[in-house]
Amino acid sequence: MNLVTPARLLDEKAGVSHSGAPPVPRAMTQTQPILRIVDLKKTFDEFTALDSVNLTVDDGEFLAIVGPSGSGKTTLIRLLVGMEEPTSGEIWLKDRRIDDVPANRRPTCMVFQSLALFPHRSVGENIEFPLKIRGVDAAQRRARALELLDVVRLPQHYYDKRIQQCSGGERQRVALARALAFDPEILFFDEPLSALDFRLRKMLEKELKDLHQRTGKTFIYITHSLEEAMVMSDRIAIMKSGGFEQIGPAEEIYAKPKSRFVAEFMGEVNLFHTRDGAASIAFEDVSIDPAVAKARGLSPEFKGYLMARPESVRLLAAGEVADATADGVIESEYLLGSRMQYLVRLASGYKVTVELSRENRVSWEPGARTRIGFDLDRAHLIQEA
Amino acid sequence: MERINQRLGALSALPVVLFLAAGFLAPLIVVAAFSMMPQKVFSLANLPDFSSYAIMVKEGYWESLLVSLAMALAATLILFVICWPLAFAMAKVFGRFTLVLTIGVVMTLFVSENIRLFGWVLTLMKGGLIEGYWRTWTGQSFDGLLYNVPVIIFGLVYVYLPFMLFPLAQGISMVPDDARQAAFDLGANRWQIFREVELPLAAPGIMVGCLITFVLTAGAIAESKLLGGRAVIVISDEIERAFTYGQNWPLGSALAVTLIGVVGTLAIFGVSRIDLDAIMGRRR
Structure with a gap:
């Protein structure tokens, strides 16, 4: 036609x-x-x-x-x-x-x-x-x-x-x-x-x-x-x-x-701001071993956010280690279908969202203490504008 | 419960039904009955015949009917062409200014039609505003602009403009903006958008506007009397003269019944073709 x-x-x-020229397959163009x-x-x-x-x-x-x-x-x-x-x-x-x-x-x-x-x-x-x-x-x-x-x-x-x-x-x-x-x-x-x-x-x-x-x-x-x-x-x-x-x-x-706006717009996210006046690099709310930070190449001059998506954060078992950790209290639990979501209130008051697959569901009591943690290779740094 | 509602509905409709029966249907029946009486009688107590209808055909009264219908048609078409852009602007462009325009147009209805038409007579007649100034400035005289068919149609257009304008604006406001934009986006030019999208979607408003103006202009009398000076005789004029000067009620009734028949058939046909619910804002 x-x-x-x-x-x-x-x-x-x-x-x-248009005449004469044979159609060229997309992949070749x-x-x-x-x-x-x-x-x-x-x-x-x-x-x-x-x-x-x-x-x-x-x-x-x-x-x-x-x-x-x-x-x-x-x-x-x-x-x-x-x-x-x-x-x-x-x-x-x-x-x-x-x-x-x-x-x-x-x-x-x-x-x-x-x-x-x-x-x-x-x-x-x-x-x-x-x-x-x-x-x-x-x-x-x-x-x-x-x-x-x-x-x-x-x-x-x-x-x-x-x-x-x-x-x-x-x-x-x-x-x-x-x-x-x-x-x-x-x-x-x-x-x-x-x-x-x-x-x-x-x-x-x-x-x-x-x-x-x-x-x-x-x-x-x-x-x-x-x-x-x-x-x-x-x-x-x-x-x-x-x-x-x-x-x-x-x-x-x-x-x-690239920015906090995009991070938050793209779904739920945990953001930890760099702490001012610290000797080496440090973040609000979570603690990172300075040696680990150095090994991962975090520059001490960096100013901005450390970002961890809820699925990158774990609820740590006793003795389990992670690059970044914090103590907190589980506040609530939501079933998202295939996944579970936990809201953990840290000592500083900041609320961290943790997402686990449903098989890894944990049993918890209201007010039970827990530790959250994530590894830096699963986190992302957002430079402050 | 439903039955009670139905009875209540019928009961509350009763006053209006009675009013319409007494004020509208009864005179119509009387006129229809009179149209079948012998010539120049003033009572219904006679044997019916169709002499009035025969006279109407034989003595050329049907020409007046045709003249009226033709002028009504012309006025309706001209009004549609004039009012479309104005109605479009009222519905889509003017915004708050529409209210000012609406009030302005409605205000003209507060002044009697005859007085407004006399205003035009003074403007258009020989020695009136136009011819007078022309003569003063150029020294040349002409006969004035009154007493012809075009000026009657002008008068009809002038007087009945609101009756076309408002239904049309209502109809145009029923055309969704995005349908117009989609047509434009899909390659339609201004004329194609008008023909393919606006005209069919505004059809209820167009139909109502055209019907009202056609029915009113077909029965109009003042324009031909005042502006036309009986350059042509319209059907309403014939009816009036049959009842008054001619003292022939049956003939007048026959003319009236014929006019009502023609215009009524057209109106019913028109109304049956449109979705009145849509224009009333009810869901289909």
């Missing part, structure tokens, strides 16, 4: 010929940036929603942009799809600058948080919408819509179904199929799963990741849920008050956050 796609329109304008954002800024009156951000996204990448509400992620995505105009800065799609191109002429499209399906159109007509706009004839449109129903795993007879008769998850799939019918260079998602219940969300997260792999398209996904970002994306960009705090693979951001 030779549909005129926006990607193709763009290339033809740029003088790139050098990954090249599909999107480049340079010093992008957006202000609303006095308020700076986006403060000179820079970002490069590779072709075929799944990038999740995560941040608390008000961090500027929705503004960023609206600038990228063309619903807002930047105050300054540049957006490049491959070799073409697109920041002054209106949304309907950009080869990108977005799955809205509300999905924004057309309530007066059937499922099939919704999916066909971008093709109809492009003037594709009815038979071709229908064929493509049926294909896409298959891609998003909806039965073919849904073609004639009304949107109001579809469940939340089914509407998700329709919105996705409609976006795919547009055949965008980059597909944006503005928290489309946030309204769904937990189980359905989990299922669709995995399907979306799977779909990303099958289509090979570039996905940029906005969410405030870190878990969602970690399950699906190749890279995560953490946003805070109009800028990127850290960009990298999920594993790196989780294990090696």
